[in-house]
Amino acid sequence: xxxxxxxxxxxxxxxxxxxxxxxxxxxxxxxxxxxxxxxxxxxxxxxxxxxxxxxxxxxxxxxxxxxxxxxxxxxxxxxxxxxxxxxxxxxxxxxxxxxxxxxxxxxxxxxxxxxxxxxxxxxxxxxxxxxxxxxxxxxxxxxxxxxxxxxxxxxxxxxxxxxxxxxxxxxxxxxxxxxxxxxxxxxxxxxxxxxxxxxxxxxxxxxxxxxxxxxxxxxxxxxxxxxxxxxxxxxxxxxxxxxxxxxxxxxxxxxxxxxxxxxxxxxxxxxxxxxxxxxxxxxxxxxxxxxxxxxxxxxxxxxxxxxxxxxxxxxxxxxxxxxxxxxxxxxxxxxxxxxxxxxxxxxxxxxxxxxxxxxxxxxxxxxxxxxxxxxxxxxxxxxxxxxxxxxxxxxxxxxxxxxxxxxxxxxxxxxxxxxxxxxxxxxxxxxxxxxxxxxxxxxxxxxxxxxxxxxxxxxxxxxxxxxxxxxxxxxx
Numbered sequence: 345x346x347x348x349x350x351x352x353x354x355x356x357x358x359x360x361x362x363x364x365x366x367x368x369x370x371x372x373x374x375x376x377x378x379x380x381x382x383x384x385x386x387x388x389x390x391x392x393x394x395x396x397x398x399x400x401x402x403x404x405x406x407x408x409x410x411x412x413x414x415x416x417x418x419x420x421x422x423x424x425x426x427x428x429x430x431x432x433x434x435x436x437x438x439x440x441x442x443x444x445x446x447x448x449x450x451x452x453x454x455x456x457x458x459x460x461x462x463x464x465x466x467x468x469x470x471x472x473x474x475x476x477x478x479x480x481x482x483x484x485x486x487x488x489x490x491x492x493x494x495x496x497x498x499x500x501x502x503x504x505x506x507x508x509x510x511x512x513x514x515x516x517x518x519x520x521x522x523x524x525x526x527x528x529x530x531x532x533x534x535x536x537x538x539x540x541x542x543x544x545x546x547x548x549x550x551x552x553x554x555x556x557x558x559x560x561x562x563x564x565x566x567x568x569x570x571x572x573x574x575x576x577x578x579x580x581x582x583x584x585x586x587x588x589x590x591x592x593x594x595x596x597x598x599x600x601x602x603x604x605x606x607x608x609x610x611x612x613x614x615x616x617x618x619x620x621x622x623x624x625x626x627x628x629x630x631x632x633x634x635x636x637x638x639x640x641x642x643x644x645x646x647x648x649x650x651x652x653x654x655x656x657x658x659x660x661x662x663x664x665x666x667x668x669x670x671x672x673x674x675x676x677x678x679x680x681x682x683x684x685x686x687x688x689x690x691x692x693x694x695x696x697x698x699x700x701x702x703x704x705x706x707x708x709x710x711x712x713x714x715x716x717x718x719x720x721x722x723x724x725x726x727x728x729x730x731x732x733x734x735x736x737x738x739x740x741x742x743x744x745x746x747x748x749x750x751x752x753x754x755x756x757x758x759x760x761x762x763x764x765x766x767x768x769x770x771x772x773x774x775x776x777x778x779x780x781x782x783x784x785x786x787x788x789x790x791x792x793x794x795x796x797x798x799x800x801x802x803x804x805x806x807x808x809x810x811x812x813x814x815x816x817x818x819x820x
Contacts, residue, residue: 394426394441402428402439420448433459434469442492457497458488464499464652466510467542473513480508499543499652510542541588543651555804556649558597558656558792559584562783563814566667570819579661579785580814587649589803594795597645597656600788605659623786628659665784668693668811671818673706673773680761685754687739687773693746699779702741704752709769710735714757720750728752744777771820776813783809 401423409417420429429451430439438455461484463469466477474481487505488497496502541553562581569575587595604624630636631654635646645656672688687704708715708730715730715737725742739752762769789807 393443398423398426398428398441399439401426402430402441406430406437419452429455431455431459436469436471436474454494454497458485460653461488461497461499461502464543465506466513468513470513473511476511476513477508480506480510483508498650500650503651512542543588553588553804554590554801555588555806556595556792556794557584557586557806557808558789559586560783560787560789560807560809562785562809562811564668564784564811565815566817567815568667568671568818572670572672572818574664574667577662577665577667579659579665581659581661581783581785581787582655583657583659583789584653585649585656586653587651589649589794591796592648592650594646594648596791596793596795597647598790598793599643599645600786600790601643603643603787623661624663625659625661625785625787626663628657630657631655659787661785663785666692668699668779668782668784669775669777669816671704671773671775671816673771673818673820675766675770675820677762677766678755681758683756683758683762683766685737685752685756685770687752687754689741689744689750689752689775691744691746691748693779693782695745695747697746697779697782698743699746699777700743702744702775702777704739704741704773704775706737706771706773708735708737708756709758709762709766711759711762712756713759716755718753718755723750726750728754767820771818773818773820775816775818777816778813779811781809782811784811 405421405423405428406417417430419431420427422428425443427442427444427446428439429441429448430437431452432438433456436459438459440451440455442451459469462474462481465480465484466473483506484502487502488495560581560583562579565576565578565580567575567577583597585595600623602622605628606626630645631647633647633650633654634656637646638644647656668691670690670692672686672690674686675683678684685706685708687706689702689704691699693699712730712735717728719726719728727740729738729740730736731738737754741750744750792805792807794803794805
């Protein structure tokens with residue numbers, strides 16, 4: 345069994361179990377062999393040009409990456425003439441390999457679209473769903489890429505060629521802070537299974553629940569000075585849509601009437617408002633299915649949504665906005681071989697809103713040998729850690745309510761004297777977080793209209809907001 349096991353692992357990692365099926369093993373045997381492998385290799389130019397062992401090479405390179413100051417493998421690297429491209433989507437690595445010189449942007453876009461197509465068909469994108477649906481995933485990849493050439497990444501077009509049904513994963517087993525749960529806050533809660541459905545699976549009884557989801561997702565980048573002033577700020581946003589409506593009816597999506605697009609002297613992306621609005625976007629672009637006939641007059645988008653999840657609109661904003669968190673960091677010497685760090689985190693949003701999965705990191709001097717932490721009395725859901733390998737302080741908070749403040753004290757022990765350079769050798773402080781049902785730009789969906797309904801049941805409409813940190817940094 346050992347030789348066969350090795351063979352299956354090679355195929356599993358390099359060819360998504362395409363040829364392992366011919367070994368006549370049961371699904372249980374194959375899944376047991378695959379236990380512990382939570383990444384997916386997609387060969388862009390698998391025409392005999394890339395060695396089969398490249399998957400093992402990639403795995404070892406990424407896991408044990410060591411190259412000067414870099415703690416993680418870059419998105420593109422070359423080993424023995426093979427180019428490796430990879431992106432991480434919800435903890436899974438999607439990888440492409442090729443020997444030819446190809447545009448990295450093209451490969452990254454392809455990998456993101458492949459991840460989106462797989463999520464559309466599986467409903468839930470995680471290690472468990474990939475293992476249970478490896479036959480369907482292989483079938484999808486076989487249609488998306490043929491002999492190293494991309495054919496299509498359209499969920500709608502792939503329906504004509506895909507015949508396997510997905511094995512649905514129980515949504516109750518998902519993490520309470522995972523993608524399916526971060527929108528459950530607020531006055532109007534949606535069913536937990538709503539965001540984990542496959543576009544091809546039917547509900548029990550053969551019925552299909554009529555509903556449509558619109559997500560406004562914003563990733564913010566902010567740099568604070570050592571005195572707390574905002575030096576740079578930017579919002580990268582997207583309006584995502586996923587439709588489960590029968591007959592693909594026309595959808596009308598209305599945004600803020602006072603929305604302005606384009607800054608400066610000339611038009612940006614073909615649009616520029618005649619009057620200044622409360623929400624000013626620097627630029628934006630739209631999905632090919634969006635019609636802009638009424639956009640200039642009443643800020644309404646019309647479209648017939650394709651199957652699967654897709655971005656209706658991408659936008660960028662550099663207008664001044666209120667930062668959701670303030671970070672105050674102070675480090676000072678407490679002796680010849682000691683120092684103290686004080687971190688203060690202030691949530692500057694409404695008390696009815698809760699942020700979750702907050703993590704604060706701070707690089708410490710390279711000669712730091714030990715760190716002891718002191719949290720506020722009665723604090724719960726908080727953990728601290730000192731990563732000795734890369735000399736980083738980590739502070740994790742499960743959730744933070746708006747209007748609250750949290751403080752962390754850390755006492756550092758050094759192996760040598762700092763000679764007054766302790767501030768220069770520390771920081772900057774970085775932060776990651778997710779805030780459901782909150783958006784910084786104030787871009788709003790005023791109404792979501794379904795022009796023509798099929799059937800007697802009124803479709804469910806879900807409009808959701810989420811803000812995430814892209815690059816949230818405070819200098820010391």
